[in-house]
Amino acid sequence: MNDESNFISTQLLQKVYPATKRGQEDLTVFDKVNFNIRKGEFTTCIGHSGCGKSTILNILAGLAEPTSGSVMMDGKSVSGPSLDKAVVFQNHSLLPWKTAIENVAFAVKSRHPEWSLLQIRKQCVKYLEMVGLNDSYNRKPSELSGGMRQRVGIARAFAIESKLLLMDEPFGALDALTRGIIQEELIKIWEQTQQTVFMITHDVDEAIFLSDRIFLMTNGPYARVAEAVVVDLPRPRDRSQIVHHPDYYKIRNHLVDFLVSRSHELSGSSNGAEERQEESGTVDGELLLPPDVNPALA
Amino acid sequence: MKYDRIITAALLSVGFFLLFLAVWHIGTYQEEHTVEAVELTSEQVAILEEAGMSASDKETYSSQGLTFDQINQIASMGLTLDDIEMAGGLEAFGFTTGGAAEEAKTGFPSPALVWEEAYYQLSDPFYDRGPNDKGIGTQLKYSLFRVGMGFFLAVIVAVPLGFLIGMSPLLNMALMPYIQILKPISPLAWLPVALFLIKDSEKASIFVIFVCSIWPMLINTSFGVANVKNDWLNIAKTLECSKFRTAYSVILPAAAPTIFTGMRISLSIAWLVIVAAEMVIGGIGVGYFVWNEWNGLNLASMIFAIFIIGIVGLCLDLTLGQFVKIFSYED
Structure with missing residues (x-):
């Protein structure tokens, strides 16, 4: 099963937080989470707070362990973090005592320990320029604006040229204007590098603008990926033009409808889940994947 | 606005000092006493x-x-x-x-007398007229050497050990009870033990400084290391940094301000303790100097020495404060 269609595949992921107090029940945040990501695909994940999106991302990154289930990447099981999986955290998480370029260099040096200082610098400058940081290389994070910091974080993640890029609400703390600009830069870089991306977001428009597919998660506990919405809008996409595309609002309405009502209706419980056919998460030994839905064709 | 406040504060400081001098002067003022001749029959x-x-x-x-x-x-x-x-x-x-x-x-010396004494002492700070009569500079030299040695040894032990304790929750749990018991013991209580074991008063005083310096550094280092932001550690993990590289390029710089703050506290305490230790041990050093001047009732000289202790302590603190500043970062 090592073809392009399942570069990443999660198999029956489950996360249970054991009860901390006596008399409390264990908390199963999500259960039977299956999805595939194709190579070079830009995917986003939307769901309400508490459905375990961040935990899933951390499991993909190898920073957290699922209670059960596994993640396959490129045919190999993911065990622990590695340079193959770059992560952009929600709060930039740059090292504050290093300048912008030193932060990126720290990552590049980890990827290419054999490189000369000049080579490292060239790589850093290349990616810092890509994210639009042209003259602030030598500033420390505290001297950069929120948007700039997040750009450095993105440059750091791209600069190690990993196979998979994981982003946990990278623009969550930014104002709408900055957010829009960085989204455009992000998509430009992605079109050049063709990395596989899995990104968590709360922003429906952001998801449509960036994604090939959007994973919709039901509410927790017992959250799961209910469906994968295919965004078939042509690329390269333009922020101002995309909203005029006839399919845009079909997709958008579908997503909003899911978030407002269906995410709750579909949310599992320990009893409710048993009634459903997909209770086991598999059908005839095959993983039951969330259906691809294309609202534009509906 | 900012400079205004600095200037006002400076003026106020000078004012307080003059007030202090005035009170001191009035408190110790005595009229010129003219000796009245006794009439003999x-x-x-x-x-x-x-x-x-x-x-x-x-x-x-x-x-x-x-x-x-x-x-x-x-x-x-x-x-x-x-x-x-x-x-x-x-x-x-x-x-x-x-x-x-x-x-x-009213034997307490007046400010003028102390000033005279200070001038006299500082005009030849390193004079040496026998074992009980050495200049303040020589005394300070010995005290600073003891503090420096004890503090340096404490840094060598406390920082790496604190690093290990901070990195390993297991070690932390196993060692913390001992640290918590040893920490509140007055360092002077160790002096007899040190004298008995080492049988050398010079080394014993260094040992006392070592003991009193070690705890704040140990606790601050382990705290700083244990509380490095998880995000930064995760970054190191995703970059497949080795344990050593993570310790050296992430944990150490992240904990550096806390570690240096611990050193700063330790050095202040060491300077407090050396005076007391030298009073007990005797021989030489500012602590002994103060005690010796008291025994000789040279109060002006004693008060001068007390001021000097304060000023040197301030300088030590400012030096470490600079290190804290250099290694601190804004998050």
Whole structure:
């Protein structure tokens, strides 16, 4: 099963937080989470707070362990973090005592320990320029604006040229204007590098603008990926033009409808889940994947 | 606005200092005491002359305010004024003249006297006139050496150990009870133990400084290391950094401000403790100097030494404060 269609595949992921107090029940945040990501695909994940999106991302990154289930990447099981999986955290998480370029260099040096200082610098400058940081290389994070910091974080993640890029609400703390600009830069870089991306977001428009597919998660506990919405809008996409595309609002309405009502209706419980056919998460030994839905064709 | 406040604060500081000097001066002020000559009766004069006291000596004593009884005592010892002055003056014999008796009542030295003493001491800070009479500079040199050695040894032990404790929750749990028990023990309590074990007062005082310096550094280092932001550690993990590289390029710089703050606290405590330790151990050092001046009732010199201790302590603190500043970062 090592073809392009399942570069990443999660198999029956489950996360249970054991009860901390006596008399409390264990908390199963999500259960039977299956999805595939194709190579070079830009995917986003939307769901309400508490459905375990961040935990899933951390499991993909190898920073957290699922209670059960596994993640396959490129045919190999993911065990622990590695340079193959770059992560952009929600709060930039740059090292504050290093300048912008030193932060990126720290990552590049980890990827290419054999490189000369000049080579490292060239790589850093290349990616810092890509994210639009042209003259602030030598500033420390505290001297950069929120948007700039997040750009450095993105440059750091791209600069190690990993196979998979994981982003946990990278623009969550930014104002709408900055957010829009960085989204455009992000998509430009992605079109050049063709990395596989899995990104968590709360922003429906952001998801449509960036994604090939959007994973919709039901509410927790017992959250799961209910469906994968295919965004078939042509690329390269333009922020101002995309909203005029006839399919845009079909997709958008579908997503909003899911978030407002269906995410709750579909949310599992320990009893409710048993009634459903997909209770086991598999059908005839095959993983039951969330259906691809294309609202534009509906 | 900012400069305004700095200037106002500086003026206020100077004002407080002048106020302090004024209070001190008034508190220790005494009127010029003119010694009233004691009138001797002709009967008394006859007795003194009979004892063999010359008329001029007798004049001198009485003009210095000695009573007849005291003069008679001198006469009975058969000493001339020259003998007495060669032996160190009247005070050396326990005779207090009228003026000296007044001074003994308000013996606290005036600011001017301390200033004079300071000028005298600082004009030749490294003089050496025997084991009990060395300049303040020499005393400071010894004290600073002890503090430096003890502190340096404590850094060598406490920082790496604190690093290990901070990195390993297991070690932390296993060692914290001992640290918590040892920490509140007054470092001076270790002095007899050190003297018994090391049998060298110099090394014992260094040991005492070592013991008192170690705890704040140990606790601060382990706290700083244990509380490095998880995000930063995750970054190191995703970059497949080795344990050593993570420790060196993420944990160490992240914990550096906390570690240096621990060092700063330690050094302040070490400077407090050395004075007490030297009072007990004796020999040489600012602590002993203060104690020795007190024993010799050289109060002006003692107060001068106390000021010097404060100023040196401030300098030590500022030095470490600079390190904290260099290694701190804004998150």
